[in-house]
Amino acid sequence: MRTGGIYRFKLFVTGMSITSVRAIENIKRICEKYIPNNYELEIIDIHKNPTTLTEYDIIACPTLVKLSPGDLKKMLGDLSNEDKVLSGLGILKEGRERNIN
Amino acid sequence: MIKKSEKHRFSSPTVLEKSPSGIAGLDEITEGGLPKGRPTLICGGAGCGKTLFGMQFLVKGITEYNEPGVFMSFEEPTEDLEKNMISLGFDIKKLAAQKKLKIDHVMVERSEIEETGEYDLEGLFIRLGHAIDSIGAKRVVLDTIESLFAGLTNTSILRAELRRLFHWLKHKGVTAIITGERGESSFTRQGLEEYVSDCVILLDFRVIDQISTRRLRIVKYRGSTHGTNEYPFLIDEQGVSVFPITSLRLDHEVSDKIVSTGIKKLDDMFSRGGYFQGSSILISGTAGTAKTTLASYFAQETCQRGGKTLFFAFEESPNQLIRNMSSIGIDLKAYVDKGLLQIHSSRPTLYGLEMHLLTLNKLIKDFKPKSVIIDPISNLVSIGNEREVSSFLVRLIDLLKVNNITALFTSLTQQNINAFNEQTEESISSLVDTWITVRDVEGIGERNRGLFILKARGMGHSNQVREFLIKDEGIDLLELEIGPEGMLTGSARGEFQKTQSVQKLRKQKQVESKDREIERKRKILDANIHAMQTEFESVVEELNKLEIEEQELKKKIPSPLKSKKR
Numbered sequence: 001m002r003t004g005g006i007y008r009f010k011l012f013v014t015g016m017s018i019t020s021v022r023a024i025e026n027i028k029r030i031c032e033k034y035i036p037n038n039y040e041l042e043i044i045d046i047h048k049n050p051t052t053l054t055e056y057d058i059i060a061c062p063t064l065v066k067l068s069p070g071d072l073k074k075m076l077g078d079l080s081n082e083d084k085v086l087s088g089l090g091i092l093k094e095g096r097e098r099n100i101n
Numbered sequence: 102m103i104k105k106s107e108k109h110r111f112s113s114p115t116v117l118e119k120s121p122s123g124i125a126g127l128d129e130i131t132e133g134g135l136p137k138g139r140p141t142l143i144c145g146g147a148g149c150g151k152t153l154f155g156m157q158f159l160v161k162g163i164t165e166y167n168e169p170g171v172f173m174s175f176e177e178p179t180e181d182l183e184k185n186m187i188s189l190g191f192d193i194k195k196l197a198a199q200k201k202l203k204i205d206h207v208m209v210e211r212s213e214i215e216e217t218g219e220y221d222l223e224g225l226f227i228r229l230g231h232a233i234d235s236i237g238a239k240r241v242v243l244d245t246i247e248s249l250f251a252g253l254t255n256t257s258i259l260r261a262e263l264r265r266l267f268h269w270l271k272h273k274g275v276t277a278i279i280t281g282e283r284g285e286s287s288f289t290r291q292g293l294e295e296y297v298s299d300c301v302i303l304l305d306f307r308v309i310d311q312i313s314t315r316r317l318r319i320v321k322y323r324g325s326t327h328g329t330n331e332y333p334f335l336i337d338e339q340g341v342s343v344f345p346i347t348s349l350r351l352d353h354e355v356s357d358k359i360v361s362t363g364i365k366k367l368d369d370m371f372s373r374g375g376y377f378q379g380s381s382i383l384i385s386g387t388a389g390t391a392k393t394t395l396a397s398y399f400a401q402e403t404c405q406r407g408g409k410t411l412f413f414a415f416e417e418s419p420n421q422l423i424r425n426m427s428s429i430g431i432d433l434k435a436y437v438d439k440g441l442l443q444i445h446s447s448r449p450t451l452y453g454l455e456m457h458l459l460t461l462n463k464l465i466k467d468f469k470p471k472s473v474i475i476d477p478i479s480n481l482v483s484i485g486n487e488r489e490v491s492s493f494l495v496r497l498i499d500l501l502k503v504n505n506i507t508a509l510f511t512s513l514t515q516q517n518i519n520a521f522n523e524q525t526e527e528s529i530s531s532l533v534d535t536w537i538t539v540r541d542v543e544g545i546g547e548r549n550r551g552l553f554i555l556k557a558r559g560m561g562h563s564n565q566v567r568e569f570l571i572k573d574e575g576i577d578l579l580e581l582e583i584g585p586e587g588m589l590t591g592s593a594r595g596e597f598q599k600t601q602s603v604q605k606l607r608k609q610k611q612v613e614s615k616d617r618e619i620e621r622k623r624k625i626l627d628a629n630i631h632a633m634q635t636e637f638e639s640v641v642e643e644l645n646k647l648e649i650e651e652q653e654l655k656k657k658i659p660s661p662l663k664s665k666k667r
């Protein structure tokens with residue numbers, strides 16, 4: 001699962017809506033906790049950049065797109081379910097392994 | 102297609118405004134089109150033409166009503182759509198390049214999506230809103246939005262968002278078509294009809310007796326009256342067209358013009374010298390009685406006058422028909438080449454009756470023929486029951502009459518049941534204006550063809566049963582020949598004519614011999630007279646001789662009286 005590469009994310013949000021703010025807070029927290037200094041996060045306001053929606057085929061908001069490492073993955077929602085986010089991003093396993101070791 | 106005058110009828114503020122759908126025939130059923138500025142739900146099973154319906158709505162909107170449109174596809178990628186639509190005559194790539202049409206393919210891939218909490222579909226709204234605003238779209242198609250349910254698991258969010266989406270579309274003022282897959286107990290799998298409640302159109306693709314027909318029904322149209330029947334519709338290279346059968350009325354104009362039957366002697370059997378233009382003619386008869394030939398004559402006649410003819414051959418292929426007719430001197434090929442004659446051959450079982458009617462309707466609209474020939478109409482019975490066939494015929498004949506097209510049908514009848522096939526004959530007899538029957542006249546070991554006119558509305562006609570022959574140079578109607586036992590045909594006619602001439606000859610001979618006898622008698626008489634005269638003359642001569650002798654005797658003997666005096 002680990003390719004050693006840097007985690008690259010794009011987070012699509014709608015202005016400062018409650019779910020968007022929550023999603024930004026959550027992803028930042030998760031990244032700092034599990035992959036500190038090993039990620040790039042770009043936050044995109046879809047109202048300002050509607051064309052990027054087609055590019056990444058986004059319909060829901062907020063959506064977190066993981067571009068690398070591994071396959072492209074989309075996380076819908078405010079990212080409040082941390083387990084799901086981690087398994088979706090392929091981070092959880094690594095974190096557990098670390099804990100066991 | 103909506104006419105300008107009709108458009109005005111809907112422009113008053115009290116009446117729901119409608120947006121012409123661009124689908125031939127649908128606007129007549131909906132009385133003007135789809136509700137303007139509102140979403141319409143089109144639902145149906147797989148492969149019933151939903152996507153095409155939507156695409157045609159957009160393309161025609163652009164090309165005919167100058168209303169740009171957005172097509173949001175949840176199923177087919179843009180490239181596939183482009184390919185599929187070009188085969189139906191819609192060049193959507195070109196329209197997209199002209200910024201009249203925008204296609205957005207939304208793909209929701211379950212495998213790459215993880216739902217991690219609350220979300221909304223604002224992304225979809227913005228995408229759609231952006232697409233609409235970028236080209237000033239008036240029409241929107243969402244095809245098929247239910248695919249979202251396959252990609253996203255949180256249906257409560259989805260439902261709430263869809264409800265919001267449809268409100269938002271209404272608010273935007275775009276006329277939208279939303280397609281939905283037919284559900285088992287509801288119109289759509291996800292019950293979209295709950296949200297889109299202004300207009301619901303149901304498409305259906307049914308197979309009955311191995312014949313499939315596409316049908317359309319307007320389930321609901323809020324704020325408007327609409328046709329409630331199931332209407333058959335057709336998908337061909339020009340897209341979707343619906344045939345609103347009930348819109349036909351019996352108020353067409355009638356013509357007083359006469360068209361020839363194509364056979365001079367047959368014309369003479371009608372007091373006006375042919376058929377009325379725009380009337381319907383039935384030629385019924387048993388197998389092999391030259392129904393097709395008579396029909397071909399009429400086709401030839403129409404073409405010769407420069408009128409177009411549409412020939413539906415349900416038994417023969419165009420080439421076969423052309424070949425067979427050329428054998429009796431009818432050159433159909435020349436008219437086909439000139440574009441005056443179109444021969445359409447198909448098996449009746451190719452599709453349902455409604456479809457046949459629809460095809461016909463389309464061809465009539467496109468080709469604008471003066472005459473239509475259907476050979477034979479009785480074959481259609483094989484694909485429908487009695488009721489269907491009769492309703493089909495009524496509509497067909499009405500359709501042709503409304504267009505002032507002279508229609509000639511042939512009908513194959515059974516030999517045994519009074520020479521009439523009940524199904525077709527009964528249903529058609531009251532509809533046709535002229536009815537010619539051709540039949541076999543059987544006797545003395547041979548069959549001959551006889552023709553008579555059963556009825557001819559609006560004109561007198563001959564009551565004779567005329568025998569006709571098919572020769573290399575064409576059909577020939579023979580004069581009526583009545584023998585001691587009725588009408589004579591074929592070799593009986595020949596026999597009769599021969600006997601008659603023999604009798605005539607014999608009579609002549611008799612007269613001649615009588616003449617000779619009289620002559621002889623006269624000669625004998627003359628001879629007798631002569632002989633008698635000679636006899637008489639000899640008697641007279643003898644008498645004279647005696648008289649002379651007597652006088653001489655008297656001279657020799659002197660008279661005693663004379664001497665006494667001295």
